[in-house]
Amino acid sequence: MIYAATTGLAEAALRVRARLGGSESLRERLVSGPAPARADLWVHGASVGELTSARPVIEALAADQSVMVTANSETGRDMALGWGLPARLAPLDMPGALRRFLDAVQPRLQLTMENEFWPLRSRLLAERGIRQAMIGARMSQRSASLWARLPGVIGPMLRRISALSAQDPYSEARLRQLGLPEAAILPRLDLKLLTPAQVRPSPDSAARDLTLLAASTHEGEEAMILEAWLAARRIHADLRLILAIRHPRRGDEVAALIAAQGLTAARRSEGAAGGPLLLADTLGEMEIWYRQAGLCLVGGSLTDRGGHTPWEPAAHRCAILHGPHVGNFTDAYAALGAADAAREVTAESLATEIANLTGAPAAARRMGSAARHLLEQRAGDPAALVAHLRSLAIAPSEPDIDGMMTRDSS
Template structure:
């Protein structure tokens, strides 16, 4: 595709958005009925602000969902320390809840506007950001074009491109180049990601490592943790976390296989808790007794599966075990983040399909903190081995900690890369009259 055709394709995308705009209101209302939008704040998705813009420099930071938000929390705190206002947008109700619990009133939170001409122009005209920092992998053509038109620097941090996304962009290389060349800076997770961004037209591109390795372990309520530890007692436990459809069935198979040998408790944490009712029915159909976190069920000696169907409590579930299988890797593809279980003292197990977290798994496996299993039989054997072999389990846990220490440093590299864009804003913020600064807060 030529550059002219690429521009026409992007113009067609933009015009399609204009024509579909009248349908956006009903669409958002439907999503709100399904619990996928905050009904009271859905106008934010149309670019209408619900809060006042403070005076002084402001950086727009976007993180699509919970994982991306957690990854950039330390970076946001660094920017706040430099006296810069942060407008943080996210795309999901759960990520908005996370922002409220972790950052409270330290940042201005809004839902990200839809990638349509009128919402984006309305959003940018009101907030007038001095820079835009986006986490990980999303590319929104209308937003990219409008930021470029207003000469607002676009910076991508903790950037990665999955195999599938790279292939798709590569097939439309002229469109990709038209968009990616508008980025002011890309800070990539790995050498492979950096090379892919360069191939698609981004420049400059540097490598920082994964910001998730510099995050704090997910928190938990110590009182709740104590209650569940008392209920579990001395029973061995293992967890299957961030599971997708099909993997809960595999976890049930592992549990039934090992129960005569270990009498273990299985902790099952689906990636999408709204599937919990269907998962519970499946587990009961397998003859298993289930306790659910959302009901505050008691874990008794007869409980087979503790179903972690709450949001934002991964820190609780991982502190209840030392063996964790990470999902979207056996029955699905792409993988999920293995760094949190490694941080919290778990021996990590995973299926082979982990391309979205390739570097993290390679490092953990090389150090001995993670093991890849090819099927449910191999998973059952690995879980059993780790439950009965304390030395092997402790060695994996310690190796995981060592791997995490080696992977740290992405935050410092990212902040250093941002300095040419951030330092002038810090100077400007500090030159603001004190009365004005106080009023802006």
Template sequence: MFTYRLALTLAAPLAAGYFALRLARGRETLADLGERLGRGASGGAASGPVIWLHGASNGELTSARDLIETLLREAPECRMVVTSNSLTGRDMVRGWGLARLEARLAPLDYRPCLAAFLDNDRPSLLILLEGDLWPNRMAMAAKRGIPVAMISARISERSAAKWHRRPGMVRHLFEPVRLFSAQDAASESKFRELGLPPERIVAPVTLKASVRLPAPDPDLLTQYREVFPREDTWLAASTHEGEEEQVLVAFELARRARPSLRMILAPRHPARSAEVRALLEGAGLRFRTRSAGDAPDKESDVYLADTLGEMPLWYALSGQCFVGGSLVAKGGHTPYEPAQFGSAILHGPDLRNFAEPYAALDAAGGALKVADGPALGEALARLDPPALDALAERATDALAGGAGEGMDSLVEKTLRLAGVDRRN
């Protein structure tokens, strides 16, 4: 821990410069910075326990919405503080409008920032989603006697190897953990090898498998379907830097065989909209932009869906969906959402974030794996309505029950850690 804290101290001027630059460029406000320093406004004095739940960004927090709502429903005396590393994650949770829940940016992993946050809210429990582990946060939870629940935890081979080289720090990380539920068996095995006490481990639960996105606005869906026939529309979902170029190559190739094909392009981070627009202009494609208030039209090739919270609409319009983060080294994004809307799934080779569900999909013939942009274009060119229907049906079967069992038990054990007797 000494080495880690020394490194943080030495990095403090760089961190200060980074956030000063974000302030100067208008990417964050003084209020945002205050939250990162642990001084965000409190929801007020709570008569009951306060649960602090942290997820890195949108994906983790979206997957946990059902868990969050269940905890609030089962423990009406509790208040929750949900933190995220990203502005988009925080703002998304605020947009849910849930009573007794406050969303903020997570405090930086400096002890003064954490102390300010903990003094302000005095949480009875810290819930960590997936694998966002910060040494000072865990050490201060242990020092203050705050139990930690790691839920839907996952870890990559690379991260596991890194932690293996730091056994002393790993002991600090695991000291406050009282409840651990992995996302998959492989992650559970890695955490066991790192020294997580087996008596703290409960059955794996994949939160993202239980996510059910809301239905899109029916009037908007009807209006947009006049422009986007489902069998001739494909969605490039949650794409990253270096991936849109490959998607555009695929689109050009696929349209040689399917000239009526249309594309909805939904970047993972809407803040990259200008960059993606430049790529579309460079490719000579006609496009409309959602964030600019443009409605789609039949003369355009691409609809740039650069907004948050509208993925159900794009999935519902698209008979085929390429899942982003898989043609670049991002680990891939969820297959459960396109499967929910009956969209045929295509993906690249990097699937480490969802290795088990994609293995099930591939074994059942419920998805198409491609190596690069040209291969994606060739796959799209071959898809016809019967093939789309078959892929979607097999995906639904392969992913059925993917959330696993034990959620009810997990909620009960989590609330018990927070000092709450579950209501019947």
């Protein structure tokens, strides 16, 4: 009641501001302009990352049901519009904005990505008999501790959820402790792996076996990589290197480093697409380079940058090499290492590992296949989840006297 009253007062002030020249974004979030279109499903993600990771699920649902996508950011909204889906900024968690939005859209199911909990949104959806679901749900230990101090807020929100798929077992356990019903728990799904798992890798070939991709490298790494490549080339003269730097603005700097070692590089920024040494100093083309390489060194790991994701090279069935600095993806690299899909290297051992794998293409291919298999295992199959969400969207439901959703036997 306090929250609803407070947000109601704040909304009145914001509406005055909007009338006196507030931004178009504010008016959109207050739902004070053109009404949104009617839709079967209201799908919400905070911004680009959440919506991108869930895109395979969203597009599968949109194939046979009308969808309204909302985001908290303009970039997220515009990206969804670029997919050809109706999209707008999410209504603020304020009574008038939510009621105007729900009056117009009239969804049968509201689907949230990852970890947003809005008390008023939850209650008004329940009062209207609109089912609620979450996928890729996350709950850190810190957030769980904070919510545990507000059981009267988080408990009702979780009990109103008809279906929830957690991102990991730890989040699932914390949500259960906070009040999530057992009946609502669906198999876990790591949304961030769905898109990589849909990649169709290039077939194995001798050209891939002899191509090393250094992906998303940072300052201090290129010199080590060039030295290792030259050493490995003394054994395998046809070994090719694609040096894909993380920040294209460093292109001239890295080109000068290459020249200082007496080497000549073809530059992608100048139109080149091949050659023994290709400096990939452009944005948005990493997919091209993964398709050409059978062996991938993941950048940001030879120097202390925390490492970049291993799942993109895994998607393309690359044998993966990485340095010791992988704190951003500790669990992923540990699992890949245990599956003999990735190997840790140092500046000193890099040349030896490159030469060994180039000389044993069958072993490198087995590593790539193991990486791809682990990716598919971890990503899971979204088909069953999509089917369950569809069933929730068409099943009849009624609000009960406490504003809690009545679940059917399914």
